[in-house]
Amino acid sequence: RKEVEQDPGPFNVPEGATVAFNCTYSNSASQSFFWYRQDCRKEPKLLMSVYSSGNEDGRFTAQLNRASQYISLLIRDSKLSDSATYLCVVNGLSGGYQKVTFGIGTKLQVIP
Amino acid sequence: NAGVTQTPKFRVLKTGQSMTLLCAQDMNHEYMYWYRQDPGMGLRLIHYSVGEGTTAKGEVPDGYNVSRLKKQNFLLGLESAAPSQTSVYFCASSYSSELAGWYNEQFFGPGTRLTVL
Numbered sequence: 001r002k003e004v005e006q007d008p009g010p011f012n013v014p015e016g017a018t019v020a021f022n023c024t025y026s027n028s029a030s031q032s033f034f035w036y037r038q039d040c041r042k043e044p045k046l047l048m049s050v051y052s053s054g055n056e057d058g059r060f061t062a063q064l065n066r067a068s069q070y071i072s073l074l075i076r077d078s079k080l081s082d083s084a085t086y087l088c089v090v091n092g093l094s095g096g097y098q099k100v101t102f103g104i105g106t107k108l109q110v111i112p
Numbered sequence: 113n114a115g116v117t118q119t120p121k122f123r124v125l126k127t128g129q130s131m132t133l134l135c136a137q138d139m140n141h142e143y144m145y146w147y148r149q150d151p152g153m154g155l156r157l158i159h160y161s162v163g164e165g166t167t168a169k170g171e172v173p174d175g176y177n178v179s180r181l182k183k184q185n186f187l188l189g190l191e192s193a194a195p196s197q198t199s200v201y202f203c204a205s206s207y208s209s210e211l212a213g214w215y216n217e218q219f220f221g222p223g224t225r226l227t228v229l
Contacts, residue, residue: 008152032214043202043220044155087154091214098209098216102147104154 001026004090006103014111017078021106023088024070030092033064033071038085038105047073047086078110113138118203118221125193125228133188133224135203142208144186145170145218146178148199155202161186162208193228200225 005024013019025033033050048055050062050071061074075082088103116137125131135144146158157170161180175197177189186205190197204218 032216034215034217041223043222044218045220046217049215049217091216098214100145100157100216100218102155104152 002103003027003101004088004103006088006106008104008106010107010109012109012111013078015078015080017110018074018076019078019108020072020074021086021088021108022070022072023103023106024068025088025090025101026069027090027092028066028069030069030090031098032091033062034089034091035060035062035071035073036087036089036102038087040084044087044102075108078108080110080112083108083110115139116203116205116219116221118201118224120224121222122225123227125190125226127194127228129193130189130191131193131226132190133201133203133226135186135188135205135221136184137186137205137219138184139205139219140183141205141219142183143206143216144180145204145206146176146186146188147202147204148172148197149202149223150199158188158201193226195228198226198228 035047036044037047038044054063059076063072085105085107087105119134145160147155159178161167164183167178179187201224203221206218
């Protein structure tokens with residue numbers, strides 16, 4: 001089983017739609033969680049951190065379920081500019097140092 | 113601030129050739145990382161460094177070497193390139209865990225696209 005699993009998609013949604021991505025992780029001792037965004041042929045950039053209480057940033061909402069070991073990202077009122085790959089990232093301890101594990105990413109295509 | 117920069121942006125090598133990829137950051141970050149990204153595989157950690165003069169192996173270190181002689185620079189070397197090393201290479205940096213705790217954002221460079229023929 002992969003340490004961090006994501007559905008690679010693609011998710012094709014019309015403008016204005018709401019779309020949700022899930023990500024599961026295998027290490028129950030993982031400490032922190034993130035969503036990164038990666039545009040085509042560009043570097044990944046932090047979209048938002050995911051806190052236990054859930055957090056919202058504009059049209060984006062991230063949730064963490066430690067019991068079931070998954071995190072989610074909800075995008076409301078999708079824009080064409082939201083088209084990108086969304087990487088789930090999990091941070092835990094390995095060998096005395098922080099180990100950051102990236103999922104393979106979920107591709108989102110917002111259609112006019 | 114330039115953030116994280118990588119040189120070169122593109123490179124084509126023949127099997128058996130060697131090369132060095134340079135990563136530089138101007139954010140005074142302690143930690144630096146080298147990843148490779150392949151279709152369907154996601155980002156995989158090659159080597160990382162938690163400070164000047166220190167390096168450690170990541171998930172896929174074979175065929176690569178690294179050096180961190182200066183805090184701001186992290187070099188990735190391929191001694192004898194193989195077609196399996198065709199990939200996009202990303203460098204990243206972050207504050208130390210002591211400073212940033214568990215919510216430690218990684219800042220990525222623009223990537224180097226390497227093809228080994």
